Amino acid sequence: MLTIGKQLNAEERLSKAIVAVMGNPKYTALAGVLMIGEKTIDDEIPTACTNGRDEKYGRAFVDGLTDAELRGLLLHENYHKLYSHLTTWKHLHDIDHMTANMACDYVINLKIMDDNQDGFAKIPDGGLIDEKYRDMDTAQVFKLIRKEQEEQQSAGEQGNTPQDNESEGDGEQGGMAESGGLDEHDWEGAQSLSDEDKRELARDIDEAIRQGAMAAGKMGGTGNRDIDELLQPQVDWREVLREFIQTTCAGNDYSTYARPNRRLMSQGIIMPSGISEQVGELVIAIDTSGSIGQEKLTTFLSEVKGVCDTVKPDKVRLLYWGSRVVGDESYDMHELDSLVKSTKPMGGGGTDVNCVTQYMIDESIKPQACIVLTDGYLYSGWGSWTCPVLWAILDNQHAVPDEGKAVHIKSRDM
Numbered sequence: 001m002l003t004i005g006k007q008l009n010a011e012e013r014l015s016k017a018i019v020a021v022m023g024n025p026k027y028t029a030l031a032g033v034l035m036i037g038e039k040t041i042d043d044e045i046p047t048a049c050t051n052g053r054d055e056k057y058g059r060a061f062v063d064g065l066t067d068a069e070l071r072g073l074l075l076h077e078n079y080h081k082l083y084s085h086l087t088t089w090k091h092l093h094d095i096d097h098m099t100a101n102m103a104c105d106y107v108i109n110l111k112i113m114d115d116n117q118d119g120f121a122k123i124p125d126g127g128l129i130d131e132k133y134r135d136m137d138t139a140q141v142f143k144l145i146r147k148e149q150e151e152q153q154s155a156g157e158q159g160n161t162p163q164d165n166e167s168e169g170d171g172e173q174g175g176m177a178e179s180g181g182l183d184e185h186d187w188e189g190a191q192s193l194s195d196e197d198k199r200e201l202a203r204d205i206d207e208a209i210r211q212g213a214m215a216a217g218k219m220g221g222t223g224n225r226d227i228d229e230l231l232q233p234q235v236d237w238r239e240v241l242r243e244f245i246q247t248t249c250a251g252n253d254y255s256t257y258a259r260p261n262r263r264l265m266s267q268g269i270i271m272p273s274g275i276s277e278q279v280g281e282l283v284i285a286i287d288t289s290g291s292i293g294q295e296k297l298t299t300f301l302s303e304v305k306g307v308c309d310t311v312k313p314d315k316v317r318l319l320y321w322g323s324r325v326v327g328d329e330s331y332d333m334h335e336l337d338s339l340v341k342s343t344k345p346m347g348g349g350g351t352d353v354n355c356v357t358q359y360m361i362d363e364s365i366k367p368q369a370c371i372v373l374t375d376g377y378l379y380s381g382w383g384s385w386t387c388p389v390l391w392a393i394l395d396n397q398h399a400v401p402d403e404g405k406a407v408h409i410k411s412r413d414m
Contacts, residue, residue, distance in 0.1 A: 014074070088411040092142050284370075376401075
């Protein structure tokens with residue numbers, strides 16, 4: 001119960017902010033997400049943090065905020081939860097935790113600023129805001145910051161990186177948390193959740209988004225493009241992967257009516273299917289420019305290996321690439337059982353898939369099909385291919401290849 005007639009303490013002010021945000025029509029769709037997890041005031045937290053489910057707010061920090069700033073901080077933490085930042089971008093954290101924190105915050109804060117021109121919520125001092133990151137997602141911002149850092153270092157400015165500037169508290173970006181950005185990000189806490197807790201959290205957030213969108217629609221609320229994207233039905237990437245491999249790697253040495261072509265049976269057409277005692281080479285080209293984490297790579301390769309156990313290609317070749325091909329591993333059919341455990345991913349700067357097609361030409365590699373695992377942020381287009389290609393695109397719904405077939409994958413679905 002809120003205290004009347006005296007100054008509110010941090011717990012009471014936080015409760016007041018929650019009620020205010022949930023009662024604001026423009027945040028009706030977010031109300032369900034605000035109800036997930038525990039919200040506590042902590043004397044040891046310097047600013048605020050979330051593990052993707054629970055939220056903690058520093059008492060001294062809350063006491064120093066205006067009501068509008070506290071509402072902005074509350075929105076900030078819950079946008080981290082809404083977009084599952086602590087799981088989706090864990091691989092970026094593993095590369096550079098401070099830059100990952102900054103990238104997440106830049107994306108969130110622009111949304112909050114745009115939605116609150118009326119002053120209802122405000123980003124507290126120290127929040128990272130920069131117009132040059134508008135219409136970018138976290139991975140794009142992360143890559144741009146890293147690129148700027150590398151350019152400054154190559155120019156002899158190692159002591160003046162974006163992180164150094166911002167940690168000094170200059171300009172509108174001053175006063176941020178030591179971890180980079182307005183708040184702390186509890187990546188370790190997110191990973192410490194049990195597998196069942198993670199699955200339950202994903203279900204809870206998905207249900208909260210759907211219920212919130214329905215409530216907003218009934219109340220005549222305006223559409224939210226980000227919520228709409230989260231509600232789009234997702235194609236099972238595993239099924240797409242399996243269908244692609246089975247279709248492109250099916251042998252056609254001879255045909256038989258004993259196994260009719262299932263793709264035509266639905267149309268009432270009975271045609272023979274191709275049979276081959278041996279299938280050609282399958283190339284898996286993996287973007288290791290810093291976008292694909294080890295856990296996701298293991299999941300993806302395990303799925304590929306499972307399909308290959310059925311299709312039985314003559315050979316599976318793994319190509320690791322960035323601006324050039326930095327790793328080439330070849331596995332015969334009898335070696336596939338060791339593929340996932342024995343592969344040694346190699347990193348490479350840049351993201352230019354043309355290096356893959358050129359490498360295959362130079363090395364006379366003529367696969368029956370190629371699968372490219374990437375985040376889709378490519379420097380020089382989608383390349384020119386002489387074989388069927390499937391693009392497995394991670395966390396980038398806006399990437400649209402101009403050649404081949406694409407399946408979009410969300411990190412939380414891996």
